[in-house]
Amino acid sequence: MSQTDKQAAKEPLPLWEAGWYRFARRLKSPNFGPRPTGAQPELIVIHSISLPPGDYGTGQVQRLFTNQLDWDAHDYFRSIRGLKVSAHFFIPRDGQLWQFVSCDDRAWHAGESTYRGKANCNDYSVGVELEGLDGLIFEQAQYETLSSLAAALLQTYPITQVAGHEHIAPGRKQDPGAGFDWQMLRRSLGLAAASIPANATDVASG
Ligand SMILES: [Zn+2]
Secondary structure: OOHHHHHHHHOOOOOEEOOEEOOOEEOOOOOEEEOOOOOOOOEEEEEEEOOOOOOOOOOHHHHHHOOOOOHHHOHHHHHOOOOOOOOOEEEOOOOOOEEOOOOOEEEOOOOOOEEOOEEOHHHHEEEEEEEOOOOOOOOHHHHHHHHHHHHHHHHHOOOOEEEEHHHHOOOOOOOOOOOOOHHHHHHHHOOOHHHOOOOOOOOOOO
16 A cells, blocks of 8 residues: 555545535536525425436536526527526436535525425525426436435535425426435435425325
């Protein structure tokens, strides 16, 4: 073992570095701002997205979150022209993990939202986008990546709740929808039933 190796073995890389997760591929988005003074991540918000909707692995979500999307490349893109959004994380169907915004900063994923009486969820949440379509199921590889990411978030931040975009903006948003297995996520993280939305149904039991 060389001197450098010994040093590396003694001091493993930290899991988080200024809100950036060690195991995520970094692609910085300009769409973020500071969290309000004193605000910390307390909530993980699960979303689903695909661009164009229903097409997977296109790379267009990464372009949207970095303001690189060619608005004229598709009819759907024209309909969202100029949209400036971001999430902290994106998990495509193959279970890769991308990070666009430091968890110490405020990403732009929730929009107008309230959860359990607390408004403006972007202020105090971490947004995770799963590649998919509202209501459809997700891949096992995506759950595996999401579980390990959520475990690392729970270890580091005072997070007590996980909810879907549909739960923080009811009537306005439907993602991730009925195809998302809340109970599987809850069990894999060892969370109490009160940590997920009360109306979160188990896919297996409908
Ligand atoms: Zn959403």
